[in-house]
Amino acid sequence: MGKLLVVGSVALDTVKTPFGEVTEVLGGSATYFSTAASYFTSVDLIAVVGEDFPEQHVAFLKSRKIDLMGLERRPGATFRWKGAYSHQLNEAQTLDTRLNVFETFRPKIPAQYSSPDVLFLGNIDPNLQLDVLQQVKRPALVACDTMNFWINGKRDALWNVLQHIDVLIINDGEARALGEDSNLVKVAKKILARGPKHLIVKRGEYGVLMFNDKQVFGAPAFPLDDVRDPTGAGDTFAGGFLGYLAATGNRSSEAMRQAIIFGSVMASFTVEAFSLDRLRILDYKEIEARFKEFKRLTHFEDIGA
Numbered sequence: 001m002g003k004l005l006v007v008g009s010v011a012l013d014t015v016k017t018p019f020g021e022v023t024e025v026l027g028g029s030a031t032y033f034s035t036a037a038s039y040f041t042s043v044d045l046i047a048v049v050g051e052d053f054p055e056q057h058v059a060f061l062k063s064r065k066i067d068l069m070g071l072e073r074r075p076g077a078t079f080r081w082k083g084a085y086s087h088q089l090n091e092a093q094t095l096d097t098r099l100n101v102f103e104t105f106r107p108k109i110p111a112q113y114s115s116p117d118v119l120f121l122g123n124i125d126p127n128l129q130l131d132v133l134q135q136v137k138r139p140a141l142v143a144c145d146t147m148n149f150w151i152n153g154k155r156d157a158l159w160n161v162l163q164h165i166d167v168l169i170i171n172d173g174e175a176r177a178l179g180e181d182s183n184l185v186k187v188a189k190k191i192l193a194r195g196p197k198h199l200i201v202k203r204g205e206y207g208v209l210m211f212n213d214k215q216v217f218g219a220p221a222f223p224l225d226d227v228r229d230p231t232g233a234g235d236t237f238a239g240g241f242l243g244y245l246a247a248t249g250n251r252s253s254e255a256m257r258q259a260i261i262f263g264s265v266m267a268s269f270t271v272e273a274f275s276l277d278r279l280r281i282l283d284y285k286e287i288e289a290r291f292k293e294f295k296r297l298t299h300f301e302d303i304g305a
C-alpha cells in the first residue's frame with residue numbers, strides 16, 4: 001500500500017443549498033480529499049487549523065487513520081468558508097471567505113513525510129505548491145489542483161508547477177480559463193503540451209473527462225435520488241482517484257480508468273449529505289457495490305465487425 005501525502009485546507013464551512021443549511025461544519029479541500037483516500041490507502045495530511053478547531057473533528061480524522069503529524073495548530077481562528085447553491089447545484093456562490101490562519105500557511109513537510117509514493121498538491125498558492133515539491137523526494141505520481149484565483153493571478157508560477165506534475169485535476173471552468181479556449185479538447189492539448197501527462201476535467205453533474213496523449217476517457221456522474229450538498233465533491237473525487245492509484249501502485253491505462261470510477265463513486269457519496277456526513281458512515285462494501293453499479297451504468301455491447 002503506497003503512502004499518499006496531501007497538502008491543502010482544513011476549514012469550517014457554512015453552507016446553504018435548496019435542501020438545507022449547516023453552520024461551521026467540517027470542510028476544506030484536504031479534509032474531503034484525505035477522508036476519501038483513507039478508504040484505499042494511508043494518508044499523511046499537511047494543513048493548518050486555529051485554536052478554535054473542534055477536537056471532535058481531529059478525532060474523526062484520526063478515526064480514519066489519517067496521519068495528523070503535519071496538521072499544524074496555530075494561534076488564531078481556523079479558515080472559514082461560507083457558500084450557497086441554487087437549484088442548479090453545479091456551482092457554489094461564495095458568500096464569505098475568512099482565511100484566518102490559512103493566510104500565512106507555509107507548508108513544512110516533516111522528515112517522515114518526505115518520501116511519499118503519491119503527492120496531491122491541493123488548491124493553494126502555486127509558489128507554495130513549488131515549495132512543497134522542493135521539500136520531498138520526487139514521488140512516483142504527483143497531482144495538483146488549482147482555481148481561477150491562481151489561474152488569473154499567478155499564471156506563470158502555475159505553469160511552472162505544471163511542468164513538474166503528472167496529473168492536473170481541475171473543473172471545466174478552470175480548464176477553459178487556463179487553456180484560454182472554450183473547447184475542452186483544444187484546452188487539453190494546450191495543457192498537456194506544458195507538462196502534465198494527464199488532464200482530468202471535473203464537470204459536476206456531467207461527470208469527468210480524462211485526457212492524455214493517447215486517449216480520452218469519460219465517466220458520467222452517478223445518477224442519484226438525493227443530492228443535498230455538492231461541497232467537496234471535486235476534492236473527494238481526487239481523493240478516491242489518487243487513493244486507489246496509491247493503493248495499487250499500478251499506473252496502467254486500465255488502472256487509471258478504474259481510479260476515475262473510484263473517484264466518481266466517492267464523490268457520489270459525498271453529495272448525498274452535508275459536510276462529510278455520508279463519508280463518515282460509509283463502508284468499503286458500499287464503495288465496491290457502487291463501483292459495480294457504475295460498470296453496469298456505462299456498459300454497452302460492441303456492434304461487432
Ligand SMILES: OC[C@H]1O[C@H](O)[C@H](O)[C@@H]1O
Nearest residue numbers: 011013027028029081232
Ligand atoms: O473544496 C471544497 C472546500 O472549498 C471551500 O474552501 C470550503 O472549505 C470547502 O469545504
